[in-house]
Amino acid sequence: MACKSTTALLAIFAFAIPTLIGATEHIVGDDNGWTLGFNYTAWAQGKEFRVGDTLVFNYPIGDHNVIKVTGPDFKSCSVPSTAEPLTTGNDVIILATAGRKWYICGVDSGEGTHCDAGQKLVITVFDAEVEAPSPAMASDASAPSPAVMDIDVEADLVPSPAPISGETPNEQYYFFNRFLKV
Numbered sequence: 001m002a003c004k005s006t007t008a009l010l011a012i013f014a015f016a017i018p019t020l021i022g023a024t025e026h027i028v029g030d031d032n033g034w035t036l037g038f039n040y041t042a043w044a045q046g047k048e049f050r051v052g053d054t055l056v057f058n059y060p061i062g063d064h065n066v067i068k069v070t071g072p073d074f075k076s077c078s079v080p081s082t083a084e085p086l087t088t089g090n091d092v093i094i095l096a097t098a099g100r101k102w103y104i105c106g107v108d109s110g111e112g113t114h115c116d117a118g119q120k121l122v123i124t125v126f127d128a129e130v131e132a133p134s135p136a137m138a139s140d141a142s143a144p145s146p147a148v149m150d151i152d153v154e155a156d157l158v159p160s161p162a163p164i165s166g167e168t169p170n171e172q173y174y175f176f177n178r179f180l181k182v
């Protein structure tokens with residue numbers, strides 16, 4: 001069973017590699033970085049965000065932060081109490097799933113947050129497989145989407161009641177130990 005899971009993981013990497021080759025790194029705000037007085041709506045316009053791409057937020061440490069929020073919190077510039085702001089000054093976000101994504105700066109200037117002043121970014125991320133930038137990738141167009149693969153993995157990781165007669169007790173221990181720890 002452990003072998004089956006390993007095979008599944010290898011299969012995922014095999015599918016993930018073509019996706020990553022076509023991945024784009026988006027420097028938010030380009031040379032302006034993540035700052036006040038910049039229109040991120042205009043910046044995002046005409047750009048294509050795909051699953052596997054990355055967003056990079058550059059700013060002087062301490063001046064700003066990056067918080068992923070929901071649509072309503074984006075609109076009202078609310079910082080959820082559970083928020084875990086990114087604060088490294090070079091925050092990299094991997095766009096792992098398709099859909100609408102909202103990011104704000106939650107730093108308070110004393111007269112509201114930077115978000116209130118317009119430091120906010122909303123993007124729509126599309127599936128990676130929709131686009132085939134190269135002929136090599138076009139042949140992969142029928143590959144299952146990452147979301148579907150995630151589901152497959154989950155299913156495979158659930159210990160099944162399959163016969164374990166061929167396995168020694170040690171192997172069984174290894175199997176359960178492995179999945180309890182992961």
Ligand SMILES: *[C@@H]1O[C@H](CO)[C@@H](O)[C@H](O)[C@H]1NC(C)=O
Pocket residue numbers: 039040041042045118
């Ligand atoms: C930012 O740019 C968008 C798109 O060009 C525009 O609709 C919006 O009014 C601009 N916002 C500000 C605050 O200038």
Ligand SMILES: [Cu+2]
Pocket residue numbers: 035036063064065105106107114115119
């Ligand atoms: Cu800020």
